[in-house]
Amino acid sequence: MERSAHNPVERTDEDLMAAYSGGDLEAFEVLFARHRRALLTFLVHRVGEREAAEDLLQEIFLRVIRARGSFDGRCAFRPWLYAIARNAIIDGHRRKSVRAQVQSESALAVDAASSGGGGTEGEAGPTSLDRRPAAAMVGSDPIATLAARDLRARIETALALLPEAQREVFLLRERARLDYEHISEVTGVGLATVKSRMRYALAALRRHLEDLPEVAPE
Amino acid sequence: MKHDEPNRDPVDPTNPKGQDDSMTPHQALDCEAVEELLVDHLEGLMSEQQHASFDAHLATCPACAETARAYAQIQAAYRDLPGKEPSAAATAQVLEWARIEGLEPERFEPRRPRSGRPRSARSRVRWVVNVAAGLLVFFTLFSLLPDEPEPFHRRLWRADAAFASGDNERALELYGGLYDDLAKRSWPPGDPDGPVVLLRLAELQRAAGERGLALEALAQLHERYGPRTQGGATLVLEARLHEELGNLAAAKLAYERARMADSGLWDRLEGDIARLEQALEQRSEEAARLGALGYTEGTGLSPEQQDELRSLGYL
Ligand SMILES: [Zn+2]
Numbered sequence: 001m002e003r004s005a006h007n008p009v010e011r012t013d014e015d016l017m018a019a020y021s022g023g024d025l026e027a028f029e030v031l032f033a034r035h036r037r038a039l040l041t042f043l044v045h046r047v048g049e050r051e052a053a054e055d056l057l058q059e060i061f062l063r064v065i066r067a068r069g070s071f072d073g074r075c076a077f078r079p080w081l082y083a084i085a086r087n088a089i090i091d092g093h094r095r096k097s098v099r100a101q102v103q104s105e106s107a108l109a110v111d112a113a114s115s116g117g118g119g120t121e122g123e124a125g126p127t128s129l130d131r132r133p134a135a136a137m138v139g140s141d142p143i144a145t146l147a148a149r150d151l152r153a154r155i156e157t158a159l160a161l162l163p164e165a166q167r168e169v170f171l172l173r174e175r176a177r178l179d180y181e182h183i184s185e186v187t188g189v190g191l192a193t194v195k196s197r198m199r200y201a202l203a204a205l206r207r208h209l210e211d212l213p214e215v216a217p218e
Numbered sequence: 219m220k221h222d223e224p225n226r227d228p229v230d231p232t233n234p235k236g237q238d239d240s241m242t243p244h245q246a247l248d249c250e251a252v253e254e255l256l257v258d259h260l261e262g263l264m265s266e267q268q269h270a271s272f273d274a275h276l277a278t279c280p281a282c283a284e285t286a287r288a289y290a291q292i293q294a295a296y297r298d299l300p301g302k303e304p305s306a307a308a309t310a311q312v313l314e315w316a317r318i319e320g321l322e323p324e325r326f327e328p329r330r331p332r333s334g335r336p337r338s339a340r341s342r343v344r345w346v347v348n349v350a351a352g353l354l355v356f357f358t359l360f361s362l363l364p365d366e367p368e369p370f371h372r373r374l375w376r377a378d379a380a381f382a383s384g385d386n387e388r389a390l391e392l393y394g395g396l397y398d399d400l401a402k403r404s405w406p407p408g409d410p411d412g413p414v415v416l417l418r419l420a421e422l423q424r425a426a427g428e429r430g431l432a433l434e435a436l437a438q439l440h441e442r443y444g445p446r447t448q449g450g451a452t453l454v455l456e457a458r459l460h461e462e463l464g465n466l467a468a469a470k471l472a473y474e475r476a477r478m479a480d481s482g483l484w485d486r487l488e489g490d491i492a493r494l495e496q497a498l499e500q501r502s503e504e505a506a507r508l509g510a511l512g513y514t515e516g517t518g519l520s521p522e523q524q525d526e527l528r529s530l531g532y533l
Contacts, residue, residue, distance in 0.1 A: 010406075020320065026369060028316045033371035036309070037301030044302055054308045061312040065319045154482070155296055174296050180261075195257045202256070202289045209292065 013077035021068045032061065035081060042082075042175040045159050046089060046167065060088045079182040082172060086186055158208035166201035169194055247275045252282045256289055298449060306379060370399060374411055381418055390422045405442045413443045420455060429459050450480030454487070461494065466501065470494040 011019070011027070013034070019027035039060065043053035063084050071080060159167060172183045180198075184191045247255070252275050258264045259272060276283045304312075377392035396415045405412055416439040423432035436456050440448060457472035473487050473494065 020316070023320060025317055025320050028320065029313060029369065030371060032309075032312060032316070033374075036304050040304050041299070041302045050302075053302075054305060057304055058308050058311050058315075062315050065312075065316050068320075155292075155299060159296075170296075174293060196254075198257050199253070202292060205292050206285075206288045 014073050014075075017068065017071050017077055018073050021071065028065070031077075035078075038175055038177070039081070039085065042171050043085070043089075045156065045171055045175065047092070048160055052092070056085070056088055056092060059092075060085050063088060076182070078176065079178055079186055082176045082178060083186045086168075154209060155205075158205050161208050162201055162204055166197045166204065169197040170201040170205075173198060247271045249275075249279060249282055252276070252279070253285070256286060259286060260289055260293060303378065306375075309375065370396065370411070373399075374415075377415075377418070381422070386422055386425050389418070390426065393419050393422065413439055416442070417452060417455075420452075420459075424455070424459060424462075429463050433459050433463075448475070448479060450476045450483045453479055454483070457490070466494050466498050470498065 011030070013031060016027040016031045020031065036057070040053060040057050043056050044050055047053055047056065060081070064081065067084070071077075159170070162170065168187065169183060172178050172186060173180070178186065180191055180194055184194045187194065189197075252272060255264060255268060255272055258268070264272060276286060373392060373396055377389055377396060380386075380389035380392055393415050396411075397419060400406075400412050400415060416435050420432045420435035420439070423429070423435060433456065436452060436459070439452065453472050453476035457469045457476060460466075460469035460472055470491060473491050477483050477487050477491075
């Protein structure tokens, strides 16, 4: 892993975090570059809304920045990052439910159009998905764009149908790429429970994907 | 509350985790036990004994075999979903925080002890303004320095931004620079940015009418990063390029592979494949007709015309 101490691209996450704590800004930039896509995708799939996910991404990295002094270099960076992410998501839920309460009490008359739509639009809405990645993957080719989005939309829809605890384990494993021991630490539940959640998640995804249109029945 | 639960709660009757101790060799597994092992199977976490029993069951139980296959497929399909790129605004915000927080207090106030008297709100505002002004000057100077090599990830952001804004010329230039950089580093395997650079180059070359170069970029993508990059999208791009170059057979093949790679494309590419089949048929009919008239394939010229051109020194 530690081939060259000079090339920041080849340094470990833990080295980079330590370097940033010592004032090396470029180390942080590399760290951010390395984790931004996986974390944002994780968050979008976790909370189901692009806007909220982007806000969370910023908040999580701000927490990382502020907690840099307390990062223990002997621990792995990724589980630490996703533990911070988990706390931020939970805090976000809390804030959101408070906000929702306030809104339902006071703001029934607010212009719905100006508020930009609610939670269900989320990832499936063309405005959020069209921002870049689809164009980036398939250029201007409309058929390829549609098909890629179609596959993406099917998987993302199936994910959104999972119970939250199962979705969390699935995403920590398949997007964050944490091993099961780390997932158990981050979520605070036992290893066997983590694995059985994963099993239920896979079984449910399979069922949902078979129910959704456009999957080859074979 | 977080660490109260033990790591190994005894939920699992077949004890897939206690690999080393209690399992007798070649113990026959039933469907339920196999089901419990599927996650370990996906992750390659089974012991050899478990593997043998697992495989033995799958060989005789089509239902479990089908489940194992489906899980592996779902896992692969999800892992292949491209990552989402944060907006430029979010990225800028995070990096700005990193700068400002990272500078405080060590660099700007090295003599002030951490436990020192807190700054008043007002002086704090002034401090932030000063830092911001200083940073502005610093980064303006930084961007004007010609020899300072800009880090790879920063150039990738600029290239992505140019691509996203439709500035193809600039994007092509920037991705071209990144390509050179990757080539110099011999294409580090597993690097997530390499495939992006190659795919973008292919798209941009195609948009610039450089189809040969675009195909070259796709060929490199497949060669350097393996079959994982052969998704429906890249194969459709390849098919389009071949079709535009008149390589009808290659185009048809690529469309067919795209369909195999992504079942969602199955119906959508039906028309393209039919069109190519028709064109290929027409082409072979035309070749047969010309052949019957004495034309040679390739030049489209009759033997007499060829003789004439040869006598004039054109051939
Ligand atoms: Zn079975």
